[in-house]
Each structure stands twice: as structure tokens, then as C-alpha cells.
Amino acid sequence: xxxxxxxxxxxxxxxxxxxxxxxxxxxxxxxxxxxxxxxxxxxxxxxxxxxxxxxxxxxxxxxxxxxxxxxxxxxxxxxxxxxxxxxxxxxxxxxxxxxxxxxxxxxxxxx
Amino acid sequence: xxxxxxxxxxxxxxxxxxxxxxxxxxxxxxxxxxxxxxxxxxxxxxxxxxxxxxxxxxxxxxxxxxxxxxxxxxxxxxxxxxxxxxxxxxxxxxxxxxxxxxxxxxxxxxxxx
Numbered sequence: 001x002x003x004x005x006x007x008x009x010x011x012x013x014x015x016x017x018x019x020x021x022x023x024x025x026x027x028x029x030x031x032x033x034x035x036x037x038x039x040x041x042x043x044x045x046x047x048x049x050x051x052x053x054x055x056x057x058x059x060x061x062x063x064x065x066x067x068x069x070x071x072x073x074x075x076x077x078x079x080x081x082x083x084x085x086x087x088x089x090x091x092x093x094x095x096x097x098x099x100x101x102x103x104x105x106x107x108x109x110x111x
Numbered sequence: 112x113x114x115x116x117x118x119x120x121x122x123x124x125x126x127x128x129x130x131x132x133x134x135x136x137x138x139x140x141x142x143x144x145x146x147x148x149x150x151x152x153x154x155x156x157x158x159x160x161x162x163x164x165x166x167x168x169x170x171x172x173x174x175x176x177x178x179x180x181x182x183x184x185x186x187x188x189x190x191x192x193x194x195x196x197x198x199x200x201x202x203x204x205x206x207x208x209x210x211x212x213x214x215x216x217x218x219x220x221x222x223x224x
Binding site for chain 1: 144
């Protein structure tokens, strides 16, 4: 089975930096995705990690440690529009290309 | 706007009605998915189609019936739904390659009276 854990909710201040953690226990590992979802909208792809280390994309970065079963999404220079749910999704092994979603972290950015 | 288009955006139906949700993508993706999402919960996988054939059914009740008429279209036929089926229904597609993400539609907000 797969177990993916994220904090339920986080708050941060506009302009600040926030780190959203995701820990996982899966049957094998074949990649981890981060998605952003605004209320009532589609999840949109943010990042993909399959090797250890940091992937940077503008204000967003994602880190992976396979040995620790751990990833984080780092958001810099927070903007009000970053208020959304952030979903961690892990793909296990076994040939399935379908990731399992964590419950998501609701991020509230306030002025 | 997303590259996966879902219609309708909102649907209200009674428990005896029959309706269909539609999903379309023109990215040449070979895998298409239906998810159900309740408020403040992650998407739950319902069905997966690969090369127009049903490959995964996550023990979904038979009142939900998927159909894939061609590689660009995915339908979800609804009949005799229950109030607890009220949710956001998301369609997604992907190439099927392990390192490629899923692309989601904006969903259909379904309410069962």
C-alpha cells in the first residue's frame, strides 16, 4: 500500500517563504509530483522529482530525498494568488504510471 | 483555461435521472482518467482508460459507467445516483510515460438532490 502525509493547513505572509513537506511510504518509488489546486479549479502541475536533490522553477522549488521518503515544495516571494491547496502525488513501482495523491495542504497567504 | 475540456461545469440532478459527463483532450494522450473529489480531500481515482480500453476500475459502483468513444473523448454516464455522490468530478489525461504529469480538466460540479 501507499501512505502519503502532508500537513492539512499552513499560513504565511505575503512576500515570505514557505516550505510544504510531504512524507511517503510506498511500495517502491518511481517519481513524485507536486500540483497546485485553487478552490473549484483543476489541479495544475508544478514539479516532478525522481532523483534526489532540488529542482528549481522560478519562485517554486521541489526537493526529494528517496532514502528518507521525503519531499518538500518551497515557495518564495509569496503572493496572495499562491493561496491554494498543494497536492503531493507519488508513483510507486510495479509498472503503474498512476500516482497516488496525498490529502493536500491548504496554504493561506495573508497580507 | 486547461487543455482538457469538461462539460458541463455544473450539473444538478435527481436520483432517478440519467445524465452524462463529457471530457475531451486533443494532446494525443493515450491515458485518460476519471477522479472524484470531495471538498478538502484529494482526488480519488475512479477509472483509467489506456489506448481506449478500460484498464482500471477502482471498485466504482455500477451507477457510474465510463465510456471512451475514441482517443480524444471520455464520458461518464450517471444513473440512479445517491446524495453522497455529490462531488467535483475531474477528468485527466497523460501520455502514460512515468515521468509525465497528468493534465486535469476544470471538473464538473455535480449535485444530487
